Amino acid sequence: MRAVVAAAAAALVAGCASQSVTLLNNEGGGQGAVAVLDPETGRELGQVTTADTEASLGRGSVEAKALRKDRKPWFGDLVARVPYAPETYVLYFYEGTTDITAESESVLAALREALKPDSEVQITGHTDTVGDAALNDRLSVERAQQIRTLLAASGLPTDGWKVTGRGERELLVATGDGVDEQANRRVEVVIRY
Amino acid sequence: MRRAWVAGLLMAAMLSTPTVALAEIGRIKTVVGAASVVRGKAATPATPGLQLQVSDVLQTGKDGRIGVTFVDNSRFSIGPNSRVSLTQFEFDDTTHRGKSLTTVDRGSLGVVSGQIAKENKDAMRVRTPTSLLAARGTRFVVKVP
Structure with missing residues (x-):
């Protein structure tokens, strides 16, 4: 009986000790950080701030260690299978119209190339501050x-696409009311692959 | 007239309720091997394109993997022998305010954080059996053997 308890305790300790978090470089270069918080109080126990370092979890403190360079990391396949980054395409419009600018024709062509029948698509329209909010x-x-x-x-089948407008609520370039601003007259198309 | 108005309100309420309940927080993008989504008591096979909701639990077998992209553009890669719960997810895509909590009961999870972590300090959290992590704009992997 005592042996069973000891074995269970050992397994528990081993299990706790091997939970880990490993920080990696961001896809675009540079790196962020991961904070380790006390699960009860939310108090910060420490953080991992260097890429390619690993911290064991479940201890009172946080100590990140460099990954061994002579070993293939366990997470190679996991990282390789993170879905592609969503892409945003922006098209601009002539004032007060639904006509895209001549320059945006190439963006439209690029969108046609990028979209596939099963793409997840979100289309969001915006305006500048000319005219009232309802309009x-x-x-x-x-x-x-x-x-x-x-x-x-x-x-393309567009049934599942999300199509919304945000009026003048989300200006790309902050302006006062009644300002004709090309950069704000736009539609953003997000494709999540 | 008044009754018609009340009926109209009721209908509006009935029409609007499912929209709230079925709010999509993300979508499965890739599936390999044995993988399922548990919603309430029902388990369905994980398939690309499946829309995910808060409280869904993603499970993989020994050869299973799942890739997910969320509406805040954060992304997950779930490894084999895993059980990952989407415990909390709130995101306003106008203000980019929101918060999320993902619970990793076992297995492995690769994370690329998105707008929630970018706009709200420590709002994207991952819980393991022993710990609570907060993403500060980053890519990381978590292992729970």
Whole structure:
């Protein structure tokens, strides 16, 4: 009986000791950090701030150790299978219209290339601050719908796409009211592969 | 007239409720081997394109793997022999305010954080049986043997 308890305790200790977190470089270079918090109080016990270092979890303190260079890391396959980063395409419009600018035609062409029948797509329309808020809500939705229509013309199934407008709530370039600003008259298309 | 108005309200309530309950927080992108999603008491095979909700539990067998992309653009890779619960997920895609809690009961999880971690300090959290982690804008892997 005592042996069973001891074995269970040993297994528990071993299990605890081998839970770990490993920080990696960000995809675009550089790195962030991972904080280890006390699960009861939320108090910060420490953080891992160097890429390719690993900290064991379940101890009172946090001590990150460099990964061994002579061993293949256990997480290679895991990291390789993180889904692709979502991509955002931005198209711009002439003032007060749902007509995309001449420069945005190439973005539309790139979108047609990138989209696949099973792509997860979110289309969000925006306006500048010319005109009142209600009108801009409507115009932003119409811009988003116009982009869907243009993309649907190339035969893509668009039923599952999310198409919304945010009016003048989310300005790319902050301006006062009633300001004609090309950068704010836009539709953002996010593709999550 | 008044009754019609009440009925209208009721209908609006009935129409709007499912939208809230079925809010999509992310989507399965890739599946390899044995993998399932447990929602309530029902387990369904994990398939690419499946929309995920808060409280869903993702499980993999010894050859199973799942890739997920969330609506805040954060991404998960779940390794074999894993059990990962989407305990909490709130995200406002206008303000980018939100928070999430993912519970790793066992297995392995690769994380690339997204807008939630970017805009809200320590709002993207991962819990293991012994610990609580907070992503500070980053890529990391967690192992729970």
